[in-house]
Amino acid sequence: MKRRIIFHIDVNSAYLSWEAAYRLQQGESLDIRTIPAVIGGDPQTRHGIVLAKSIPTKKYDIKTGETLYSALSKCPNLLIVRPNYLLFRQCSEALRDVLKEYSPTIQQFSIDEYFLDYTAMENLFGEPLQAAHTIKERVKKELGFTVNIGISTNKLLAKISSDFQKPDKVHTLFPEEIPTKMWPLPVEDLFLVGSATTRKLHARNIHTIGELAGTDPLYLRSFLKSHGLLIWNYAHGRENSPVRPGAIPIKGIGNSTTTSFDVEDLHEAHLVLLSLVETMCTRLRHKGYLAQLVAVSFRTNEFLNYSHQRKLSFSTDSTNEIWEIACQLLDELWQGQPLRHLGVRVGELCQNDFIQPAFFVRDRVKERKIDRAIDEIRERFGAQAIIRSSYLHSGLKPIAGGVITEEEYPMMTSIL
DNA sequence: TCTGGGGTCCTAGGACCC
DNA sequence: TCTGGGGTCCTAGGACCC
Known part of the structure; x- marks a missing residue:
């Protein structure tokens, strides 16, 4: 070939x-x-x-x-x-x-x-x-x-x-x-060799990509598992994945934020979650997906990370429903440590091609309509155009996370 | 160095079934 | 009643990328 x-x-x-x-x-x-x-x-x-x-x-x-x-x-x-x-x-x-x-x-x-x-x-x-x-x-x-x-x-x-x-x-x-050109480079210049792998390799006196290439792959596997064989092949330049045209389907959508203060109150934590769920679900619906997995994560003020997830027996894109599940998960996981980072994520996505209202346990038809109406208002008038009343006196941001603000930017017409 | 936010993939262990 | 071992699913956590 x-x-x-x-x-x-x-x-x-x-x-x-x-x-x-x-x-x-x-x-x-x-x-x-x-x-x-x-x-x-x-x-x-x-x-x-x-x-x-x-x-x-x-x-x-x-x-x-x-x-x-x-x-x-x-x-x-x-x-x-x-x-x-x-x-x-x-x-x-x-x-x-x-x-x-x-x-x-x-x-x-x-x-x-x-x-x-x-x-x-x-x-x-x-x-x-x-x-x-x-x-x-x-x-x-x-x-x-x-x-x-x-x-x-x-x-x-x-x-x-x-x-x-x-x-x-x-x-x-x-x-x-x-x-x-490649073997003299430090081993951390190799793709998929991050800080943890670098530390382990350095501890065994492997510092350059050449030294990695010259190491027994079975020895690498003994402390790096399959990752060891992968980077050994990389060190020899062996890789043959095709250039894949077209969009790669996404596996999950998440939203997380570092809070500007320690969160210590359950009600406050729930509100932060809601602000994250709001934007996450808007993106979920915009892409036409339903999720069957909900996960929450947090980081304490001591920089310990925790996560908790649950697979659902159904799929949903409802802000309220996902928020409720996220709150349950948080309540099960959290023991009251001061939090400085909160995250929510959905996975197990499927295309929202058909809806089967008969399967719906609660009145999801109405909720879907509300979610979509809110999405539309926010799209036309901005994310802050409609917010939940629970935020009015909370001092929290009602919409948190990496929203791409759809403000009007003058198009770079001459160069784009 | 005192560490943001969005992702993906892998591994290990437990539950459960046959 | 106790037992083996494999397969699959689920969850938590870690490592990596930009």
């Missing part, structure tokens, strides 16, 4: 680049990529963190994932911009539209990463390196942000090489280049 050619396209400092491109396009003269600037933070949450940073933040030693408080202490005149997820989605889609011109087989891996199968496309757009440069320059010129492109024969190697040197670069990591 002819060897495949896979591209991995990765937007450099995506959130910051996109915000910068947007501001320039709106007529601002300052490019926030050229000053110390970060994207991140939500005034409502207790500790916002750095989601993306400009290159000039490097000399202040600001790291992604660091708290804004810490970043500000290192650089007092740091510009902090809240993430604008609607903009990010638009930019991601604009990138996808460019990539689609170079291959019908592209896969979105995250909001700022795509795989593209370039196999057999040489006749149309030239050698892989040439095509990658064409794509990179087009994105820069037409969309206003830079990308890194990694080229190899599978997704794993393409992804690792897109990470080599940034920004605005094209790299290759073909199998024959593995010993020189």
